[in-house]
Amino acid sequence: MFKKLLFLLLMVFVLVACSNDDTASEEAAEGDTENDTGEETSSEPADPFGAYDETIKIAIGQEVDPSDTSLQDGDTPLDNQYTRHVKENLNIEVEHAFTASPSNYDQKVSLAIASNDLPDAMVVGPVELRQLVEADQIADLTDIYENYASPAIKEIIDSTDGIAIENVTFDGKIMALPNSQASADGVHNLWIRKDWLDKLGLEPPKTLEDFKEVARAFVEEDPDGNGQDDTIGLAGPDTSNKLYANFLESTNNLYGFDGIFSALHAYPGYWLEGDDGQPVYGSILPETKEALAVLRDMYSEGLIDPEMGVREDSGESIISGNTGMFFGPFWMPYGPLTDAIKENPEANWQSYALPLDENGDYTPHLSTTTTQYVVVRKDYEHPEAPMKMLNNLLANESVFDPSIGGPGYYPLRLVYAPADEMEVTTIALRDVLAGTKEPEDFYDMPAYKLLKSDVDTIHEIKLEPYDNTDIQYWDPNANLGQWTRAYSALVGTAPLVDTDIKGVNSLIYSQTKTMEDRWVNLKKLEDETFLKIIMGTESLDTFDQFVEDWKNQGGDQITEEVTEVVD
Amino acid sequence: MMRSKSLSSKMADVILITILVLIAITCILPPLWYTLSLSFSSKTAAAAGAVALWPIDFNFDSYKQLLQDSQFFKSFWISIQRVVLGAGLNFIIVPLMAYPLSKTVKDFKGRNVLMWTLIFTMLFNGGLIPLYLTIQSYNLMNSVWALVLVGGGAQTIVFNIILTINFFRNLPQSLEEAALVDGAGPWYILFKLFIPPLSIPVLATVSLFSIVYHWNEFLYGLIFMTREEFYPLQTYIQQLVVSVDPSTMTEDQYKRMSELSNRTLDAAKIFIAMIPILVVYPFLQRYFIHGITLGSVKE
Numbered sequence: 001m002f003k004k005l006l007f008l009l010l011m012v013f014v015l016v017a018c019s020n021d022d023t024a025s026e027e028a029a030e031g032d033t034e035n036d037t038g039e040e041t042s043s044e045p046a047d048p049f050g051a052y053d054e055t056i057k058i059a060i061g062q063e064v065d066p067s068d069t070s071l072q073d074g075d076t077p078l079d080n081q082y083t084r085h086v087k088e089n090l091n092i093e094v095e096h097a098f099t100a101s102p103s104n105y106d107q108k109v110s111l112a113i114a115s116n117d118l119p120d121a122m123v124v125g126p127v128e129l130r131q132l133v134e135a136d137q138i139a140d141l142t143d144i145y146e147n148y149a150s151p152a153i154k155e156i157i158d159s160t161d162g163i164a165i166e167n168v169t170f171d172g173k174i175m176a177l178p179n180s181q182a183s184a185d186g187v188h189n190l191w192i193r194k195d196w197l198d199k200l201g202l203e204p205p206k207t208l209e210d211f212k213e214v215a216r217a218f219v220e221e222d223p224d225g226n227g228q229d230d231t232i233g234l235a236g237p238d239t240s241n242k243l244y245a246n247f248l249e250s251t252n253n254l255y256g257f258d259g260i261f262s263a264l265h266a267y268p269g270y271w272l273e274g275d276d277g278q279p280v281y282g283s284i285l286p287e288t289k290e291a292l293a294v295l296r297d298m299y300s301e302g303l304i305d306p307e308m309g310v311r312e313d314s315g316e317s318i319i320s321g322n323t324g325m326f327f328g329p330f331w332m333p334y335g336p337l338t339d340a341i342k343e344n345p346e347a348n349w350q351s352y353a354l355p356l357d358e359n360g361d362y363t364p365h366l367s368t369t370t371t372q373y374v375v376v377r378k379d380y381e382h383p384e385a386p387m388k389m390l391n392n393l394l395a396n397e398s399v400f401d402p403s404i405g406g407p408g409y410y411p412l413r414l415v416y417a418p419a420d421e422m423e424v425t426t427i428a429l430r431d432v433l434a435g436t437k438e439p440e441d442f443y444d445m446p447a448y449k450l451l452k453s454d455v456d457t458i459h460e461i462k463l464e465p466y467d468n469t470d471i472q473y474w475d476p477n478a479n480l481g482q483w484t485r486a487y488s489a490l491v492g493t494a495p496l497v498d499t500d501i502k503g504v505n506s507l508i509y510s511q512t513k514t515m516e517d518r519w520v521n522l523k524k525l526e527d528e529t530f531l532k533i534i535m536g537t538e539s540l541d542t543f544d545q546f547v548e549d550w551k552n553q554g555g556d557q558i559t560e561e562v563t564e565v566v567d
Numbered sequence: 568m569m570r571s572k573s574l575s576s577k578m579a580d581v582i583l584i585t586i587l588v589l590i591a592i593t594c595i596l597p598p599l600w601y602t603l604s605l606s607f608s609s610k611t612a613a614a615a616g617a618v619a620l621w622p623i624d625f626n627f628d629s630y631k632q633l634l635q636d637s638q639f640f641k642s643f644w645i646s647i648q649r650v651v652l653g654a655g656l657n658f659i660i661v662p663l664m665a666y667p668l669s670k671t672v673k674d675f676k677g678r679n680v681l682m683w684t685l686i687f688t689m690l691f692n693g694g695l696i697p698l699y700l701t702i703q704s705y706n707l708m709n710s711v712w713a714l715v716l717v718g719g720g721a722q723t724i725v726f727n728i729i730l731t732i733n734f735f736r737n738l739p740q741s742l743e744e745a746a747l748v749d750g751a752g753p754w755y756i757l758f759k760l761f762i763p764p765l766s767i768p769v770l771a772t773v774s775l776f777s778i779v780y781h782w783n784e785f786l787y788g789l790i791f792m793t794r795e796e797f798y799p800l801q802t803y804i805q806q807l808v809v810s811v812d813p814s815t816m817t818e819d820q821y822k823r824m825s826e827l828s829n830r831t832l833d834a835a836k837i838f839i840a841m842i843p844i845l846v847v848y849p850f851l852q853r854y855f856i857h858g859i860t861l862g863s864v865k866e
Contacts, residue, residue, distance in 0.1 A: 066638070066795060066806050067829060098793035101806035111790065114696045117703065316616030339614045 046147035046384075048391045052091040056382050058389075059097040060411050061112065061122030063105045072404040081400055082410040089396075090388050094411045097122075113137065118377045121386040121412055124176075126167065126248065126510045129373050133170045134513075138375045139383045142174040148384045149177075150391040156180050156416050156447065164370040167510060176373035177387060179414035184422035185329040186251045186367020187503070188258040189495050190355065193324045194470065195348040196223035204352050208263050208294065211355045215303035218324035232317055234298070235326035236308020243530055244269050246523075247506040250367035252329055255314040257295055259327045262364045262504070263355045266291035268530070270365055271507040271562055279507050279562045281555065283526050284547040292543060295534045309531055319343055330422060330492030333484045341476060348471040353495035361502045362495075368509035369419050374412050386412050397449055418447050422493040425451055429458050429489055433466035450485065457482040462490070469494070512561035518554035525549060599841070605834035606630070613830040629835035638795060638803065639836060645711060646782060646800035647843075652715045653781040654774055657724055661773055662766065665731035666757045689725045695790065702791055713791040714781070714799060723780045727773035734769040735761065771854035775847070782844055800840050807833050 064077045071080055083094045097119030100108040109128050112118050118137060132138045149157075157164045157180060164178040192204060197214070200221055205211035215233030217223070223231055235255045237243055244261055245253035246269025261268060266287035274280035282288060298304050305314065305323070315336035317323045321344050328335065330351070340347045353362040374390065376383045394416050400407065407413060418424070425448065431437040432455045439455040442448075461483045463473045469491050476483040511519065529546040532538040600620070605613055609624035617623055633639060672678050692698070698717060707713040738761070746756050762770070788802030795803065 064795060066803070096794060099795060100789075101795075101809075103809040104789055104806055107789070111696070111699060115699050115703070117700075313616070316614070319611075319615035320617055336614075339611055342611050343615055 048148050048150040048388065049089070049395070050388070051089060052382075052385075055087075055091050055093050056385060057093045057095055058120045058380075058382070058385050058411075059095040061105075061109060061119045062096050062099045062411060063102055063123070063408065064099045065406075065408060066101050068406050068408065070403065070406040071409070075405055077409055080405045080409050082405065082407075085396065085400070086389055086392060086411060089392055090385070092385055092389065120380045121374060121376045123372050123412060123414065124375055125372060127516075129168070129176055129375060130511055130516070132375055133175050137378055138175055139378050139380065140173045140175060141177060141376060141383065141387070144384045144387050145174050145177065148387040148391070150395065152394050152447065153391060153416060156394075156418060159419050160369050163368060163509075167368070167370050168373055176375045177390060177414065178370045179372045179416060180369050180419065181371065181415045182417045182421040183367060183369050183419045184493055184496055185331060186245070186369075187353075187364045187496055187501070188245065188253060188256065188327045188329055189351040189353060189492065190259050191326050191328055191332055191349050191351050193218075193223070193347060194350040195346055196324050199223055199225070204350075205355055206360075207358075208260065208355050211260075211263075212298060212303060215298065215325065216301070219302055223324060224321060230322055232305045232323045233303040233325060234305065235314045235318065235323045236305040236311075238311040238314040239309070240312075241314070242269075243527070243534075245365065245367070247271055247509050248511065250365070250506065250509060251371070254328045254332075254335065255326050257291075257327065258365065259355060260295060261288070261291045263357050264291040264294065265357060265363060267365050267504055267506075268526075270504065271566075272504070273507065279559060279566050281550075281559060283530075284550055284555070289540070289543045292530060292533050293540055296536060296540060299534050300536050304534075309535070315339075321347060330496065331488045332492060333487040337487070338476075338480065338484055341471060346471065349491070350469065351492050351495055353499035353501070362499050363502045363504060366503040366505050368506075370509075372414055374414060390414060390416075417449070421448055422489060423497050424448055425454055426489045426493040426497050428455055429486060432458055433462060453482070454485060454489070458486055461486055507566050508562060512558060512565060514554055514558050514561055518558065522550060522553060522555060522558075525553070599838075602834045602838050602841075606831055606838050608831055610829060610831055613834075629829075629831045632832050633835050633839065636836075638798075639800075639839075641796060642798050642800040642803040643840075645797065648711050649714050649799055650778050650781045652711065654777040656715060657727060657777040658770065658774060660724055661727045661731050662757065662762055662770070665728045665735055666753070666761065668728065669732045669735035685725050685728065689722055699790060707791070709792055709794070709797045711799075714784075714787055717787070723777055727776060730773060731766075731769050734766065738765055768854040771851045775851040775855065778847060778851075779844060804833075804836055804840055807836065 062077060071077070075081070077099060078094065078096055086092050086094060098108050098112070106125065106128070109122065109124055112122070113128060113131055113135065116135075116137065118132075124132065157178065160180050164180050165174065168174050168176040168178045190204075192214075194204075196218060197204065200217050200223055202214055202217060203210075205214045218231055219233045222229070236257075237253075237255050241254045242249070242256055244256050244258045245251065264287055266285065267282035268288045268291075270282040271279050272282050272285070295304070299306075299308075305311070305317070308314070311317075314323075314326070318326060318336040319339040321340065332349070332351075337347075337349050340349065353364075357363050374386050376386055389412050393410055393413060397407075400410075424445075428437070428442050428451060432439055432442075439452075442451050442455045445451055457479060460478045461475050463475055465473065469487075474483060474487065476487075525546065529538065529542060533540060533542055601618075604620065604622045605618050606629050607622035607625050607627070608618045609626060609628075612618055612623035667675050668678060668682060670678060693701075702708060702713050702717060707716070742760065742765075743756055746760055751760070783801055785799070785801035785805045788799040789805070792798050792802070795806075798806075
């Protein structure tokens with residue numbers, strides 16, 4: 001009898017669940033039809049900076065970093081210089097539908113999407129954007145971008161050669177407002193302890209063979225001179241980083257093996273043009289197998305951090321002075337290097353566009369410059385308001401004082417930086433140091449927001465000789481904040497300026513339909529297999545089985561979809 | 568069975584207990600001690616991973632900074648409210664439901680239906696999104712009641728009820744019969760006879776479960792609270808210690824990362840957050856084994 005009862009109960013629950021579903025979707029459908037007219041309600045002429053006659057409200061999703069203590073004088077994430085500025089200039093009152101820390105923001109966004117309880121506007125990533133478009137939850141912003149985007153924003157967006165707009169265009173409609181950031185953080189340079197190289201009488205490694213020799217010397221010849229066998233040749237990824245950057249997360253992979261893969265022309269995680277001209281996934285190509293074999297040998301010889309993949313933060317051993325080399329983007333002084341020189345002022349970390357491929361070319365993979373999007377809820381009455389807020393941000397960014405509230409508190413903030421921001425900064429600093437140009441020559445470049453303070457302060461922190469960037473010719477303590485930036489430019493970005501980069505782009509930087517269901521599993525399969533191969537727990541030939549599995553478990557179907565997108 | 572208390576067996580006892588205590592200490596103490604050392608160390612040493620057993624560059628900076636963090640204390644207060652309400656509710660509901668359910672079907676006709684309903688909720692639930700929508704339509708978002716009433720809180724209660732039912736069933740039948748003969752009704756039996764004198768062990772146990780659950784749970788705090796100011800303490804701490812994937816960071820985020828990353832302060836917060844449970848535990852723990860095992864064997 002209890003079994004029957006349980007069955008009955010189950011039936012009831014199932015029925016209830018079904019009927020709920022129906023009403024929910026009906027409601028959603030009604031909501032949509034009612035509010036399709038949202039755009040026409042604003043009858044004012046299109047003015048990118050115009051204030052509203054009556055105060056309008058916008059409820060947004062906002063990322064708030066709990067460790068950011070920059071807000072001063074009783075300001076809150078909802079009431080600060082940025083929100084007041086938006087209120088005064090545009091007559092828009094910002095409210096928070098939700099806030100979340102950077103680590104939890106994506107979860108909150110997913111929850112909002114799944115429950116169809118969207119804020120009026122929010123910042124999302126490419127995956128969420130696609131979900132929102134397919135669920136028909138966000139407004140078409142084509143006309144709004146055309147009519148309301150300020151000339152400055154259009155100029156920056158156009159500097160991406162149409163990639164930014166392409167990323168947000170679905171069926172010919174612009175569904176979101178894209179950002180654009182400097183392209184430098186998509187290239188993963190080789191960072192080396194040059195003081196160790198000098199001590200052991202070595203040169204920066206040009207080829208992969210040299211690279212192995214340097215790593216071996218760093219491990220075996222006690223470069224830190226403490227008499228203990230405690231040094232690491234090449235750092236490996238920690239638990240929050242990847243073996244290599246991929247087409248969905250193409251920037252800022254710390255301590256990965258990107259440089260080794262690309263020196264062998266292997267681009268795992270990227271969509272490439274195959275020999276037959278058709279798209280193919282880089283991870284299943286023979287070059288990748290070859291690169292894995294190289295890494296596997298290096299790992300078994302102890303040249304790579306034996307604790308890779310299990311460390312919580314590979315930066316620790318860089319700071320403590322145990323690591324000799326790692327791959328990372330130009331901004332590593334903002335990462336572990338500041339603490340590393342605090343620990344040991346002689347740690348001379350220099351950055352190189354190495355190792356080179358067999359022809360002597362530097363062939364890294366390149367990133368997309370668009371990673372974030374502002375979307376507007378479909379039935380929001382003022383869909384142009386977020387565009388105006390972004391116009392206002394770019395036009396007034398220099399007015400704000402970051403010391404009384406970090407820029408992240410600007411509602412719906414997107415980064416708008418010219419793609420060549422870091423390269424331009426590096427060249428400008430060199431010119432000023434060489435005396436060929438005066439700081440004043442760079443004052444009139446508003447799109448390069450930090451350039452003025454960079455050129456003004458460079459003499460405080462850089463010591464003579466100006467063309468030598470070794471750590472002893474810097475004075476970090478004079479102005480640590482500016483040192484971090486100048487070191488990122490003159491050391492971190494220098495290889496990108498001085499090298500003729502023969503970079504490789506992914507054919508796409510966003511998801512296709514089947515990827516929504518399958519990609520998580522395929523990615524997991526790939527990550528686990530590759531890590532096991534490198535660490536030697538699986539044989540190299542597991543790779544062939546992986547290729548087979550990858551194709552069968554949806555890879556083939558995804559490849560077809562990518563072909564369609566590319567054509 | 569009589570236990571012979573010869574000298575050698577006493578010796579064996581002492582050795583066994585010493586070994587077990589040592590194992591327990593090596594399992595439990597290092598993480599606690601490490602967190603404490605970290606909280607007293609300098610920032611640079613912590614970032615370099617140099618801190619092991621003893622603090623490096625001993626200082627109180629983290630605790631000074633902690634005192635100025637108003638959100639920490641706000642969240643602390645919310646967590647206390649949650650524990651008091653949650654454990655209080657648990658304390659009221661559990662015996663009230665467990666007592667009738669500990670009767671047989673002969674005495675209480677609907678007993679099995681009710682019991683199955685309870686177990687059903689333990690095994691199945693609607694999932695996160697329906698729960699979120701429910702809480703939203705009850706207007707409980709950002710309210711401490713959302714944390715007290717739903718999700719794991721409710722599931723803990725069901726588990727506790729089952730535990731208590733078994734405990735009540737194991738109390739001598741003759742006691743209750745004697746009380747009935749003397750004219751006591753069910754209310755009198757429950758509140759004068761069973762509670763508090765007979766049921767202290769089980770009530771202490773279920774309260775402990777409930778307190779620990781409500782103090783430690785963080786996910787619902789994240790889901791049902793839209794702003795940090797409403798977060799309970801563990802949610803507040805979770806967002807500090809979960810590392811951010813740098814590949815999704817924008818330029819200005821990673822520029823602030825090094826300035827803001829502060830493991831020593833996080834360690835101080837974690838340590839302070841552990842204290843309430845460390846204080847409550849010893850007082851309730853002596854009833855603990857008694858409370859669980861008494862209900863476990865049926866005669």
